[in-house]
Amino acid sequence: MARAATTTDVFNAIAEPGRRQILDLLANGELSVNELVEQLGLAQPQVSKRLHVLREVGLVLVRDDGRQRYYRLNGRALKPIHDWIRRYEQMWNDRFDALDDLLEELHDQED
Template sequence: MARAATTTDAFNAVAEPRRRQILDVLAGGERPVNDLVTLLGLAQSQVSKHLKVLREVGLVDVRDEGRQRMYRLNGHALKPIHDWVKQYERSWNDRFDALDVVLEELTGKEQGDGGSDE
């Protein structure tokens, strides 16, 4: 089966590290493209290309404010990714709980040694 085009699938869109960086910045609030260019240290053409993909999949919304275009995160569009990751949450929690037990046992053994060589 062919892979979905990046521009039609949120999973593929966020697979690109630079796009995730843009989303991370926009999670802090709305920003103009020039702010993104400065914060990410990328050329404006690169940022614009990534923003276009993010807009096309609905992860980013844009509005005009005077001469600037303001970009903001559309958290609702991240829900399919959240729902998919949530499937693994129970497994992660079970593993962390098991790790806690092991760490408590190790800590108990270290404290029980007493450090004495008698």
């Protein structure tokens, strides 16, 4: 087991840029696999494989309509990541930036 299985870990699922790109496209509404293939410019199996991963971690939901399969975003599955990263949010907000500026100023004055 080289790392936590991609298929069971949302953090891993979004580690691949192509999978994030799919989520970004689905943010505008559901798309069929072929529509994704067109917009991504990838081969169909690559798209299906990425969708498979995203589905396994619950990031996308599926609706069948005849031969097409429509995928839609399930943004709620991103919440664990948001919750984790929110703990660090203060580190780049205005208050900390202001503190950094102040420290830098003091540092410059040392010369």
